[in-house]
Amino acid sequence: MNLQELRDELATHATSADGDSADLLPGVQHKIRRTRQRRTATVLGAAAAVALAAVILPGALTKPAPGPANTPSYNQNGFTLPGEIDGDALLKGWAGQAGANHVEFDWTPTTKHLRFDGRCGSDSDGILWVRVNGFTVDSRPCVKDNGPIQGTGISDESALWADAPIGKPAKVTLDLVGADGRSVQDANEQLAVGIYSDQSPRSSAWGPTRPGDYVRDGLRFRGQAGTADRLAAVIGDRGGNQVTTSFVPASHNVVVQTLGTPDDYVLNPPEYRVQVRFGDGSAINGYTGYGDEVQQSSAGAVQLTAPIGKPLTVTARLVDKNGREVSVPKARIGVAIYDPGPQVTQDGIDFDREKEADGTTYRFVRAVVVPAAQGKVQLATPVGKPFLWSFGSVGIGPDVWTRWDGLTAHQDGPMTGGFRWTTEDPQTAPATVGFYINAGKPTGGKLAIALYEPVR
Template identity: 65%
Template sequence: MNLQDLRDELATRAASTDQHPADLLPGVKHKIRRTKQRRIISAAGTAAAALAIAATAVPGVLNTPAPDPAEHPSYTQNGFTLPGELDGDELLKGWAGHVGENQLSFDWTPASKEISFVSRCKVDSEVLVWVRVNGVTVDTGPCTRDGGPIRNAVPIQSILWNDAPIGRPAKVTVDLVDAEGRAVHDPKQQIGVGIYADESESNNPPDQTRPGDYVLGGLQFRKQVGTQTRLGAVIGDRGAMQVATSFVPTSHAVVVQTVGTPQDYLYNPSEYRVQVRFGDGTTVNGYTSAGDQSQVDTSVPLQLTGPPGRPMRVTARLVDKSGKPVSVPQARIGVAIYDPGPQVRQNGIDFDREKVSDGTKYRFVRSVVVPATQGRVQLTTPVGKPFIWSYGSVGIGAGVWTRWDGLDAHQDGPMSGGFGWHDESPQTEPKTVDFYVNAGKPTGGKLAIALYEPA
């Protein structure tokens, strides 16, 4: 696999939903901001301007202007040169090491959030250049002479600005590493990094903090998300791989949000989970998301077995995909529990009274609940109208895997206590949707499906 294939693969894996059967968040739409292709400046405007000047020259007068000096001079250090501008953007700070020096560090005081980092190497190599500011990863670029075909601006809402505030000195470190993050020593290689002005992220303003939001270390949980109200939340300090808090549920239904700092996991944040365990034994996995939309997209509706109205403890810890605790020294994690809003209780399960999809409000119509020992629950769909169907289980135990089959999609379902939902287009005749056990043997609990139609 060459370097570009590696980077493409990592980007795809980070943006896609993991369908590993041990994953408790199947079907999640993990929206990650797409890398923007940098703009290419056309020479057409310059050529047109030159023609206009020639057309207005005074006849008989020879115009021989001196060559214009470079608007932004290049930067050279240890015989290594960084261009003074890229795509018209000015070089704000440059640094280069000696040949054979595969780790650099230098001081930098940020004056603007509209920047990008571009790393370059003396010779092309199948390794990566890892750039961090005060320990926060800002770029993992290919080790090429031209800095690669794509520039990634530092997001305006990046947690970098919490760890490296504007106007305060910061430490930039640059490392030559392999695909696993291990240090590489190449006696013939020379690396440099340039910090360039970059306004490509200026149209993506940060999520603004509102009264009542829980905020720590650049991460936050909203007080209110639609009809959902936060009941409890905790965010850990850097390096705290386990956090805990308590809350009082108002019903058996809750929504779990998890948060993390994915840039701290170097290359593949999708390999990590935030495992959330409740005092009643219910366990679910979340992702290391950050930002309003991403946290909502990866949130998990859940049914607790403990009684409402009593304090319940909840613990979150960082684990790998197999559930083994891991440690990432720079990482932060957090968890928040939300009340989902008005519920309808049927057959011992609390269902949302309403759901909203693409701006359309849907109301609860009916549910089908069966003992999990039956292994399958089915719902006959309506005709002539769009609808939503919700599926999930309660108390089926660990080691039991589920799956759902819709009319246009099918995939692994949530673990015990987890719920999901899917919207369907109008049908011309009744059809059937299914939620069933596809591995393991439940000794108790329930399987459920609920139907929602436009309000």
């Protein structure tokens, strides 16, 4: 399990898991077991090894076959790192002493195209985290034989370079931790890392910057997310826990994207969120994370009560899972507001005419809207076809907790407003999805669910 797999686990948790941070651990532990199974399987043959590398690092197979190794291997404290991996040369290597669960050394980056290959001397229940100036560059279960599995690639558009500029000394740290984020002591374990050049044509989680994108210190909001045009964006300073901007809404429905880079938010409690509040009292909780895929998958829609066409402020704060404002020294947060385009109005609520998910376009079919005082809203699902359903509330007041129940996932959370959506596979029999209030008392407003089906 490398860093991107951990981020994928976070995205899954943010959109399809219970709000209790403890529920993240089984998914991470499952990925640890699967990684060990995959690595064991690599001894079966070179063909299987190449296929495995293709699964873990898409985009890394188009480079030419490596020639004879020209860079010598690196040896320290009885640990050996290969001088080259698939033709990529070792630029810097380091290995700690056996039993040390924290290792650090100095390194000066000279190129932005790198791969960090963390390694362990023996099997253990710990996870190796590799960081540069506090920025996580690789993470994996500690397995003695890494086989052909390559480390985490870093592109020239990574947010790392805001923390570790080219030509300036940086601190590299290696830590052995458990799935709960706590330090693990293992007298037999030895931590090491190789920093390799990376000539692979690689598409990062960001993709290339395009005209109209909002970029600051290596972090970015797209000028257009899917079919939605950005109306405003702001990214805060390092260590700041609040940002504010304003925009002019073109409809009552807007899409909110958030980002955040607090250290170790994946596994180390508390679980962080980015709380977004608008000048008209509307609010929604976003999640920390960066990269196009994470930001878009955790985006949410908000129904505004403010007049259309007039400026409206929006403020984002870093909070814990209970909504308490927190400060994290290395954190950066940001928020962007998008106009989702054409709307369908039903019972006073604007719904997107179309939504896009995993390359499929879904079109609005119908909605169920009820007074929030009823406490819940339910929708009968279609049979024999995939579908998307959107759920949320309007004007229910502060300090109200909600819950959504899908066919394969559910989630609790303090959601005083806003809309989210999820997709479901075809069903062989009628079923029901629901959205309801499970804590607090609404002061008014509405609960709603909308059904979308694929455009044929």
